[in-house]
Structures are given as C-alpha cells and as structure tokens.
Amino acid sequence: GAVVSQHPSWVICKSGTSVKIECRSLDFQATTMFWYRQFPKQSLMLMATSNEGSKATYEQGVEKDKFLINHASLTLSTLTVTSAHPEDSSFYICSASRGLPYGYTFGSGTRLTVV
C-alpha cells in the first residue's frame, strides 16, 4: 500500500514553454503533498507544501508564479513550471502524506531538461 505515482518520469522542453508534472496517490487520500527539487549530487530541497483545496505554501526563495501548484483533490497534485529556462533543469520529486505518524511516500521523480 501507499503508492505514489509521478508522471512523466522525464521530459525535455524548449526554453520559454511550460511543463506540468502530476503526482497521484493511488491507494490512499493524501491530506498533504510536498514538492521537492534536487540538483546533481545535492540533497532534496523542499519547494512547497500543498494542501487539498487551499493555496500552496512556498518555501523561502521559491517563486510561486513560476512554480504553480494545484491540489484539486485528495489524490492529485500538479506542479507546473512556467516559462521554463535551462536553470530550471532538475529532478523534481513529489511526496504524499496521510498525516503523521503514517509517514510520507515519494514518487519516482521527474527529470526535467530545458533546452
């Protein structure tokens, strides 16, 4: 149980275009979802916390107008990277939680390359 599906697993897009990444909890309802970014040889950096039906809470330094997060249901959250640029190329990972102490389940990640 507790499976999180993330799609797509990789995407290449042109500079200036937008990319949407989906995160779905398949067998549980996620009260909270988190979005992370990871650069090569670095740890995961929390970008934002997403609660169903409310606006996402962004970490300091993360541009909310560039990284649009929508959490429309208890099983789906999306991250849209708007007007992508090469510096946005990274590994994006989502996580879903049913609340403590059940823990957090991670998606398999999305490798974004902006050319």
Add this chain to the structure above:
Amino acid sequence: DAKTTQPTSMDCAEGRAANLPCNHSTISGNEYVYWYRQIHSQGPQYIIHGLKNNETNEMASLIITEDRKSSTLILPHATLRDTAVYYCIVISGNTGKLIFGQGTTLQVKP
C-alpha cells in the same frame, strides 16, 4: 524543525550489519525520527520511523537513545543493493514538513 547530523559517508562489507548514526540533539517531544534512503535517480524510499521506542521491521531496526538525542539505523545484513544515500529526518508534529539534510552515503562492498 529539529536538525540532524549524519556522517557524510560510510562503508560496509556485504553480509555484515550496517550501523548508521544520527544526531538530533534538539528534538522535541512530539517530533518523530524518520529514515529514508535514495538510490541514484529514484525517489526516496521509506525505511522506518520511531518516536521513543526502538522499532524493527522487515528492512531495518531503529535504536533511539533514552534521551532521544540520537538514533542508529541498523541494516542487519547489508547487500550491494543497500548502497544508497540514507537520510535521517526529524518531523515536527506541528508543521509536518520533511526537511532533508545531506544524509550518509553508504557504500556496501563485496
């Protein structure tokens, strides 16, 4: 949220127990200790978590000191597939945020 300190890297011989330490001296009473691992280019995988008592599951054991200021993750019989970055994380019951440190890179060697 409490911060954690882990060694940057460790080696372990295949078949032997791997003991990964974590220091969380500023942990509060309602904060859990979680362990995850990340194999290259994959999402983190949950291993185990605990609050006060020692815990064991099919993957590992978690030993938490009585004062809760440190813990040790034990992989009883390490295999080559256990080579990964291991993260010890303290999660606040209030914020629920999962903040990653740098973790410990465990290299299991034949």
